Amino acid sequence: MGVDEVTPELESPSDTIAPPAPDTDPHGLAEDTGETTTADSRPLLVLDRDGTLIDFVRDQETGFVGVAWHPSHLRFLAGVVSGLKKLQGAGWRFAIATNQPGPAKGQYTAESVARTNDALVVMLRDEDIDVEYVAACMHHPDGGPGGDASLVGPCECRKPKAGLFDEIFGALGAPRETSWVVGDQLSDIVAGQVLGLKTALIVDTRRCELCPNKDSAHSARPDVTAPTLDVLADLLLAASAASAETVAAD
Numbered sequence: 578m579g580v581d582e583v584t585p586e587l588e589s590p591s592d593t594i595a596p597p598a599p600d601t602d603p604h605g606l607a608e609d610t611g612e613t614t615t616a617d618s619r620p621l622l623v624l625d626r627d628g629t630l631i632d633f634v635r636d637q638e639t640g641f642v643g644v645a646w647h648p649s650h651l652r653f654l655a656g657v658v659s660g661l662k663k664l665q666g667a668g669w670r671f672a673i674a675t676n677q678p679g680p681a682k683g684q685y686t687a688e689s690v691a692r693t694n695d696a697l698v699v700m701l702r703d704e705d706i707d708v709e710y711v712a713a714c715m716h717h718p719d720g721g722p723g724g725d726a727s728l729v730g731p732c733e734c735r736k737p738k739a740g741l742f743d744e745i746f747g748a749l750g751a752p753r754e755t756s757w758v759v760g761d762q763l764s765d766i767v768a769g770q771v772l773g774l775k776t777a778l779i780v781d782t783r784r785c786e787l788c789p790n791k792d793s794a795h796s797a798r799p800d801v802t803a804p805t806l807d808v809l810a811d812l813l814l815a816a817s818a819a820s821a822e823t824v825a826a827d
Contacts, residue, residue, distance in 0.1 A: 621669070623672045623759070632653075672745045736762075
């Protein structure tokens with residue numbers, strides 16, 4: 578929906594949250610220990626961040642709309658906590674894959690992205706929801722004034738490319754045949770389908786102006802569409818139960 582292309586004009590908020598120490602690695606929170614990942618048969622839900630888990634930042638005075646770049650910006654969208662709890666209770670695991678081109682465009686720093694992602698993981702943990710991995714692409718093909726030149730140019734991780742998902746599945750050893758990608762844009766869907774993953778789109782179909790299918794360069798279609806994550810959770814659990822019944826019948 579293009580909101581990550583807007584340059585923030587808000588004053589930097591005060592540090593109202595004490596987040597973990599920033600991790601400036603643009604590709605996740607987990608370090609490579611050199612050990613082989615043990616396969617885990619539980620399904621993995623790979624979630625987009627902005628517009629899927631958290632709301633966009635809105636300032637009524639300036640009209641600014643953009644993505645969260647500070648822990649104080651973080652606000653869960655409706656249905657996120659209850660939906661993830663349903664799925665976690667049924668044995669699902671969670672990871673996050675997010676495009677964050679702000680550092681390449683000179684809008685905010687890589688440390689800001691890492692600190693905000695870390696704070697989001699802590700917020701979810703406070704709700705007893707465990708996110709096992711966060712992968713963030715901070716690249717942008719064109720960059721912007723004052724941006725980090727090392728992050729400007731083509732990459733293999735910016736969605737709709739599938740590099741973030743390759744990284745996550747390689748790190749966690751999750752089964753691709755039962756795992757899903759969830760996002761609010763068709764770039765999320767395309768990236769998931771590159772790896773043969775099932776995909777779900779979060780969009781309120783009652784509001785046509787929000788529909789990412791409108792005027793999109795991508796022709797991909799998700800397997801499931803839902804207005805909120807709690808509704809999606811019910812759909813995924815029903816699909817999993819139906820699949821299990823089919824396997825049992827065979």
